Amino acid sequence: MALGFIKKVFTFGKEKPIEQQAPEEHLTPAQAAAIEAEVEPHSREEDLPVSPVDPVAPVEMETAGGPAADDARDVVEPVEPEPADEEPSEEELPPLLPGAEENTEIGIVPLSLLEAESEAGTESSPVSEPVLPKGFTTRVDEVPEPEVVAPRMTWYQRLRAGLARTSSQLTGQITALFTKRKLDEETLEDLEDLLIQSDLGVETAMRITGALSAERYGKDVTGEDVSRIMAAEISKVLSPVAKPLQLDLNHKPHVILVVGVNGTGKTTTIGKLAAKLSGSGLKVMLAAGDTFRAAAIEQLKIWADRTGSEFIGTRLGADAAGLAYDAFEQARAKKSDVLIIDTAGRLQNKAELMAELEKIVRVLNKLDPDAPHTVLQTLDATTGQNALQQVEIFRNVAGVSGLIMTKLDGTARGGILVGIAAKHKLPVYFIGVGEGVDDLEPFEADDFAKAIAGLTH
Ligand SMILES: Nc1nc2c(ncn2[C@@H]2O[C@H](COP(=O)(O)OP(=O)(O)OP(=O)(O)O)[C@@H](O)[C@H]2O)c(=O)[nH]1
Numbered sequence: 001m002a003l004g005f006i007k008k009v010f011t012f013g014k015e016k017p018i019e020q021q022a023p024e025e026h027l028t029p030a031q032a033a034a035i036e037a038e039v040e041p042h043s044r045e046e047d048l049p050v051s052p053v054d055p056v057a058p059v060e061m062e063t064a065g066g067p068a069a070d071d072a073r074d075v076v077e078p079v080e081p082e083p084a085d086e087e088p089s090e091e092e093l094p095p096l097l098p099g100a101e102e103n104t105e106i107g108i109v110p111l112s113l114l115e116a117e118s119e120a121g122t123e124s125s126p127v128s129e130p131v132l133p134k135g136f137t138t139r140v141d142e143v144p145e146p147e148v149v150a151p152r153m154t155w156y157q158r159l160r161a162g163l164a165r166t167s168s169q170l171t172g173q174i175t176a177l178f179t180k181r182k183l184d185e186e187t188l189e190d191l192e193d194l195l196i197q198s199d200l201g202v203e204t205a206m207r208i209t210g211a212l213s214a215e216r217y218g219k220d221v222t223g224e225d226v227s228r229i230m231a232a233e234i235s236k237v238l239s240p241v242a243k244p245l246q247l248d249l250n251h252k253p254h255v256i257l258v259v260g261v262n263g264t265g266k267t268t269t270i271g272k273l274a275a276k277l278s279g280s281g282l283k284v285m286l287a288a289g290d291t292f293r294a295a296a297i298e299q300l301k302i303w304a305d306r307t308g309s310e311f312i313g314t315r316l317g318a319d320a321a322g323l324a325y326d327a328f329e330q331a332r333a334k335k336s337d338v339l340i341i342d343t344a345g346r347l348q349n350k351a352e353l354m355a356e357l358e359k360i361v362r363v364l365n366k367l368d369p370d371a372p373h374t375v376l377q378t379l380d381a382t383t384g385q386n387a388l389q390q391v392e393i394f395r396n397v398a399g400v401s402g403l404i405m406t407k408l409d410g411t412a413r414g415g416i417l418v419g420i421a422a423k424h425k426l427p428v429y430f431i432g433v434g435e436g437v438d439d440l441e442p443f444e445a446d447d448f449a450k451a452i453a454g455l456t457h
Pocket of ligand 1: 439
């Protein structure tokens with residue numbers, strides 16, 4: 001009866017079986033960390049049915065809740081539960097997560113909307129700071145002193161900080177170029193060269209110098225004039241590609257395949273995405289499709305535990321397409337809303353890597369002709385021009401549907417995103433501005449353009 005009671009209190013709109021609950025949902029961060037540190041790797045006895053595609057090693061399937069979930073329930077000290085017939089009154093129940101009301105027919109939902117809703121609900125959101133239901137308490141000595149948390153930087157502050165090196169280098173060079181000179185042909189050519197060297201691409205460089213010439217040719221011009229016009233022109237290039245990542249939750253699971261060269265931040269970005277999705281009340285499963293790099297499997301499992309997502313992995317060297325097949329089957333059986341599949345960024349050679357990606361797509365197609373529903377490519381901003389070529393390669397092989405530009409914090413090459421947008425016209429859904437779980441921001445064209453041009457918001 002007590003378990004049933006807990007289930008009623010912690011269900012936020014979407015029915016979520018009690019064993020699915022991530023331990024973190026009703027623990028303070030310190031308690032969750034303590035439990036995570038003690039948890040032994042979960043050993044799996046029975047094998048999942050082997051994929052008919054290729055025999056693979058026993059696929060390890062475990063919920064991120066795993067053993068910790070049981071320990072977690074031990075941590076909450078139940079005192080006399082409410083008498084069975086007394087339903088907790090409305091005001092006692094934690095508020096539903098916005099958008100997680102009974103509506104189970106969620107149609108096409110832009111992820112940024114889900115995120116905005118969960119952000120809106122964060123101060124009272126029970127998921128991060130659950131209010132223990134009446135009749136329960138935790139031992140007083142276990143309740144850690146609330147640590148003083150510095151106010152979180154706004155989106156724009158984090159972006160400005162992330163792009164600081166790009167913008168300071170660019171605006172510094174522009175200022176040096178425009179030392180109170182009247183705008184002439186030579187200055188325009190110098191500016192064009194400078195913009196091309198900043199990875200903005202020839203097309204965008206010419207747009208900027210053309211707009212500047214139209215407005216200021218033969219007149220005095222300052223660095224601020226150039227920054228203002230540069231921001232406006234970059235924004236025009238980026239606006240068409242700044243789109244929300246749409247999830248079609250009418251067909252579960254929505255399969256997101258993440259591809260990209262090794263080291264571009266695939267696994268990290270998957271963790272960040274999983275945090276946003278599960279924080280919005282969606283059921284997420286992560287599949288360790290990078291069976292080439294041992295650390296990648298373990299890394300993804302840690303992200304699954306940290307974000308309360310389900311995890312499915314297999315042994316090193318196993319067939320990635322077989323893992324993808326099993327993951328899809330498991331996600332469908334467990335009614336996961338979203339399945340995110342990690343892939344290898346490196347194999348013996350590029351041809352092998354491309355062949356593996358093609359096979360994964362083929363196998364998923366067999367299970368759902370529309371799957372993978374989204375193919376995200378991660379691009380490392382610090383690699384500059386190389387990122388342009390990478391889009392070409394992966395787009396042809398895996399049918400990339402959108403981009404996530406990572407490592408924009410601390411790099412002086414953030415301009416490459418403009419060059420890629422102008423050339424490939426692929427949606428840019430998010431940008432990575434750090435290694436932390438929150439360091440993934442929805443891509444906003446205007447903010448990005450102003451940040452690169454060094455303009456205050
Ligand atoms: N500064 C910074 N580091 C990042 C960002 N995203 C990822 N990283 C770091 O980049 C390194 C590589 O990230 P991974 O997620 O392992 O990259 P991957 O593409 O999965 O690599 P492979 O598994 O080798 O294919 C890690 O040290 C990450 O912490 C970011 O936005 N900013």
